[in-house]
Amino acid sequence: MDNTLTLSSSLGATTARAAAVAGEVPVGAVIVKDGQVIATGRNAPIGSHDPTAHAEIVALRAAAQSLSNYRLDGCEMYVTLEPCAMCVGAILHARLKRVVYAAPEPKTGAAGSVVNLFDSPMNHQTQVQCATDLGALCADFMPASSQLLQEFFASKRTSPVHPLRDDALRTPDARFENLPGYAFSPHYLSDLPALNGLRVHYVDEGSREARRTFLCLHGNPAWSYLYRKMIPIFSASGARVIAPDLVGFGKSDKPKKDSFHSFTWHRQCLLEFIERMDLQNVILVVQDWGGILGLTLPMASPERFKGLLVMNTTLACGDAPLSDGFKAWREMCAKKPDFDIAKLFSRGNPHISEAECAAYMAPFPDSGHRAATRAFPPMVPEFESSEGAAISRAARDFWRNDWQGQTFVAIGTQDPVLGERAMQSLAQQIRGCPKPLLLPHAGHFVQEHGQAIAQEATQWLR
């Protein structure tokens, strides 16, 4: 008995640790029959998009497979946390002989903490024990597992580096492993006043002493991944390249509420980011929301900016009607808030691989992480009084009258939303703007044809 318990408890802790590494609440479960471990499970509802993927359920399924029997007569389960109502239900269906759990769960525990479903007419054979009540027999089980849980929750809430705010989510790192073409080291920052602790991720490649810096801003629903083909070319030109993920996107934290997002707040974050990084000789690279927000930035500190590379985007000034293409996009996003982002990229970019398309979904394990993709389309300023419209008009005046830097415009002409017509009219608003480069095979996400653009732009913008 002792051996079994030690073995199963160490396994339980191991599977719980694996869950923690994957960003899940660290719960591990093992099932033992005749002194042998026959199945293990770790908590994985986020990673597997499965609200039922609790450690206990995962272990029950594996045990039933291994015995080729849906009844687990004579089996015992050891689990690091008190089971919830769903799991107790499944445990009773499986007719386990005994369940031993290490730490009580005061909010959802269904073995006595909130309710005791084991002590009900439904239960005919399963005993339940809390490891603390078993005393010396389980001495190594209980501390290990509750310490692990404590460490996990501590790392979520009070990590000294970038604690996660209670009103935000953080995409598990594992979602970003081995993405094709994106081997850039992550950089984080959370102490800008506007962020109030939210963690922002940015790519920072090339030399910090470089003469100029390409600042690459993405839009919705993309992230810095969109710039993966351009970043190496910019940095090979001797420049520094910085590509942040807007809050709500990529590896940056994701506020839970759609209503958290606003034009003014995102603009403020970008202004503070540029100040904090003290970027000089900036070549601003924008597309989509990267431009809707980004084109309003240089007028706040014109001395920092010396070049502009602009791809399919707009200045949403609120004094001209939004295009039918944009309205159709906005309507689609409202009707299908969980639309398939990978499919969106594959449709417009038949030349990129399935794995590359999937990488655009990496930041969003479930709809809870997608507040920003829901919030951004209706945030585009539509009327003169819309939030962001006045600042966009002021920016238009700046580009018309005050812009001193060089400009390079690249247009993906297949874009139904912000294609050639919108871009030619934007180009006319920019002082000293040369004839745009037309990319007849590129759609909205022009950066997917970014090598050619980056090559030409680095030649042009000196």
Ligand SMILES: [Zn+2]
């Ligand atoms: Zn459960």
